[in-house]
Amino acid sequence: MITIEVNGRPIPAEKGEMLLTALRRAGIKVPTLCHIDGLNATGACRMCVVEVEGQRGLTPSCAFPVADGMKVHTHSPRAVTARKTIVELLLANHPDDCLYCNRNGNCRLQYLAEELGVRQRRFAGDRTRHHIDASSPSIVRDPGKCILCGKCVRVCEEVQRVAAIDFIGRGSKTKIGTAFDEGLNVSSCVNCGQCIAVCPTGALSEQSQVKEVLDALNDPNKIVVVQHAPAVSVTLGEEFGMAPGADVIGVMTAALRRLGFDRVFDTGFTADLTIMEEGSELVHRLTNGGRLPMLTSCSPGWIKFVETQYPDFIDNLSTCKSPQQMMGAITKTYFAEREGLNPTRIYSVSIMPCTAKKFEAGRPEMGRDGLADVDAVLTTRELASLIRMAGLNLRDLPPDTADTPFGERTTAGKLFGASGGVMEAAIRTAHYLVTGRELGDLKVESVRGFDGVKEARVQVGDLNLGVAVASGLGNASRLLDQIRAGRSDLHFIEVMTCPGGCIGGGGQPIGANADAVRARMQKLYAIDADESVRVSHHNEAVQRLYAEFLGAPLGEKSHHLLHTHYAERGVVS
Amino acid sequence: MAKNDLDAVLERYPNASRDALIPILQDVQQELGYLSRDSVVRIGEHLNLPASKIYGVATFYNQFRFQPQGRNHIQVCRGTACHVKGSAAILDAVKRELRIEPGQTTRDGQFSLEVVACIGACGLAPVICVNGEFHAGVTTKTVGKIIDSYRRKGSPNDGSDHETT
Incomplete structure (x- = not known):
């Protein structure tokens, strides 16, 4: 010292x-x-x-x-x-359109101009004109608002090891762009949105679907169904001035209902469903000589990363759809049947901490008969803007609960929001599936916490499993490199695209530091400690879904609705 | 463009790391006449660097081009003496005439345009250089005529197996 x-x-x-x-x-x-x-x-x-x-x-x-x-x-x-x-x-070459900017009121440049008392345009000159790149389903780039700080480039390269973008050109013509200055949609971008999270200005933002959702809400012929991801309820409050980690699940549900959504479902329900399928798939692979280590498939940025940069691991990916897509699929099949609705009348919205989920929802295999399972994806930020637009005050709303049949979740499903959560939930259920008994006190401490890579050996009956958890694609790719080089002690690996997992997602409130993300994580652990149903296989609504509709995990119906496939993507990387 | 040329260059740099990037870019451009899309990607694979990085470095330097040179290659001098003598307007006139930007090639493959910092002929300013022939004291009025004369003449090495990609 x-x-x-x-x-x-x-x-x-x-x-x-x-x-x-x-x-x-x-x-x-x-x-x-x-x-x-x-x-x-x-x-x-x-x-x-x-x-x-x-x-x-x-x-x-x-x-x-x-x-x-x-x-x-x-x-x-x-x-x-x-x-x-x-x-x-910086302002001399800035569009000055704060009133129309998605970061109005939440922009570092605007904030510093105010803090430093900038009250007049001291330097006037030609402004660089750029095309807005709106080619990606997830991310919009407006180089006109870019101040060339380079944070997006560094996050993309150093944290995510994707390196889709870099500085192009020189001097006053310098800009951020992809290889060959093409659209983000044809680049190696995985849509994670970490660049948006670090961008000090409005140069990077999500591809907004607020308008589509409002149109659907205002269409009397549509039944608008919404699901919200486990990591959303513990971050949304920050958009309304609450401390990081505040859980607003009840008032958020109430707000969704006031906004006009006809049904409010919890993606935690299909997180539990994912565990039933994925846990069964893991046991099946272990006992039938399947491809190992099995890699989780909930995080769409990670999926695209494997498809582009590690195609030799495609067969290692679990074939399970993500919880978002499982919810979409059962909403437009089982739920539609149950309610006697034509699936074309259902408009399915998901609230996600994630920008890559917008890309995932648009993947052509994620639907049937030309009908997408999820019609629109809003980030946590977009939901906050909808709530503000509707004049709702989260602090005043009486809490509400989610709807049947997909509103019930266990704390295992809730843990999906943090890095290690899928692993913990899967271990709990795999243990039960293999031994018929619950796992000790259920807590798997070694896969918790904020470390980029967490590893553990877990005893499940006669099986001694090597498991690893990585968050941040850079950490994940280092792990895959080890496996490529011959490492063979791992059976199951959970990967989340964003550091810390979905609580640190690219669709979360802007400006969160590491402490804020930790507080969100602690809240999820607190929820797990406080509630009584903590294993996915005891989600009664999920069991009912199997009994009434799906049959058994990995069965015929599951295969069609809840599982998918992946393909190598030949993008420039 | 034969892939073998690219392979031949890369073979000269076995186990190379990122510090070999610029020499490799120069050699590849020497062989192919420009940096093709494929070559940028292949150099990236060879050096284990992302394509965005290669492209970023290559666009930093004026010397690298991403389209094959035209049959007639026009260099417009933008050095100090030429600038004082109005080379900015000359460049604009050439761009207008050919409807391309520096670094580009016309779609018929006839002309390519490059901006150079100083061509070492300040006494002749403003100067442009076509296929190595210098044209002194160019004005916005004479640019069109100069370009036309090459259009008529065609390429100095006409009949070669020039390809456009």
């Missing part, structure tokens, strides 16, 4: 760490535009410049290591003027 002097006061710092880290720990606010926690500093934006005594120019605190006794001035007139000038220069 060393001591540095900041603005005349001593603060502690750790040898070797960057100045910005020490400042943040001491609660001293130095703004940044390009900084990403946990990744190396690039010093691209220069917003974090401070005066360090003895240094000639201004010093970017993100990339400058602390030294014992150094004297720092974070808000000297010179530092503040420099920051303000940077913002003014």
Whole structure:
């Protein structure tokens, strides 16, 4: 531990760490535009410049290591003027259409312009004109609003190992784009939306389907059915000023009903259904010499990643559809039959923490007779905007509960929202399927928590299983590389595209830091600890669905409705 | 473009890492005349780098082109002396005449356009260079005539097995 002097006061710092880290720990606010926690500093934006005594120019605190006794001035007139000038220069090439921007009120550039008191356009000049890339079903890129901080490039390459985008060109013509400057839809992009989550401006956003959903809600001939993913209820509150990890399940359900949705279902129900199918599939593979390790298939970004970059692992992927698509499939079949509805009248909406789910819903195999199982996917953010549009106040609404027959979930299904949750739920059920007994106290501590890769050995009857959990595609791909290189001790691997799992998804409220994601995770664990039905095989509604409609897991009906296939994608990567 | 040319270049860089990227790009362009889509992808595979990265690096440098050169290759000098003598307007005139941007080739494969920083003929400014022949004191009025003269003449190496992709 060393001591540095900041603005005349001593603060502690750790040898070797960057100045910005020490400042943040001491609660001293130095703004940044390009900084990403946990990744190396690039010093691209220069917003974090401070005066360090003895240094000639201004010093970017993100990339400058602390030294014992150094004297720092974070808000000297010179530092503040420099920051303000940077913002003014960025604004000189910015469209100034905040009122029409999806990040209005939630934009770092706008926030800093306000904080630094920018009140007039000091630099005027030609603005770069760009085409908006709306080719992707998940992500819209508007390079006109881009400030070239490079966060999207780094997240895509360093965290996700996808590297769909990079800086193209040079000087004032520099922009962010894909290989050959083509649409995102034909690139190696997996639609995860982590780029949106880190973008300081409105240059990246989800492909909004709010209008389609409103149209459906206003169509008297449509029965509009909505499902919400396990990770949504523990994050939506943040959009309305609540603390990270607040669970708003009851009021969210009430809000969905007020918005006019005819049925509110819980994707946790089909998460339990997924476990019945996937657990059975795992046992089947283990006992029949199937391809191992089996890889989970809930996360559509991960699926596309395997299809493009690891096609040799396609046969390892579980054939189970994701919970979203299972819900879509049984909604337009079993539910339609039960209610005597023509499936064409049903409009099926899902609320997801995810942008890749929009892509998944549009996959041609995800439906039948030309009818998609899921018609529209809204992110957590889009749901928040619908709720605001309807003038609903989450704090005032009386809580409500989900509808039958797909409203019931166990805590195992709820755990799907966090990295390791699918694994934990699957182990609980696989143990029961193999031994006929429940697994000890049910908790599988070794697959919990925030680590990028978690591994464990689990005893299921006579089987000693090697399991691994990875979140963030970079972590997943390192694991696959080990397996390609001959590693053979693993039987089952859960992969979530986004770091931390769906709670850290690309469709979640903007601006969440690691602590916020941890709080969301803790909430899911708390729900698991507090409720009584904690295993998917004891979801009575799921059992009823098997008895009345599906038959048995991996049966004929399941095969048609709940399982799918994958194919190699020849994209440039 | 024969794939063998590309293979031949890549074979000269066994076990290469990212620091070999620019020499490889230069060699490939030397062999093929441009960086084809396929070659960018193959270089990426060879160096274990994403195609977006290769494309990003290649677009940073003016020397790399992504379309085959035309039968007539026009270089417009944008060096300081030429700039002072109005080369920006010359470039605009050429772009208008050919309806292409620098780095591109006309669809009939007749002309390609490149902007160069200084061609070393400042005394002749503003200057353009077609197939290695210098044209001095170009004006926006004479650009069209110069281009027409090559259109009539055709390529210096007409009859070659030029392909467009």
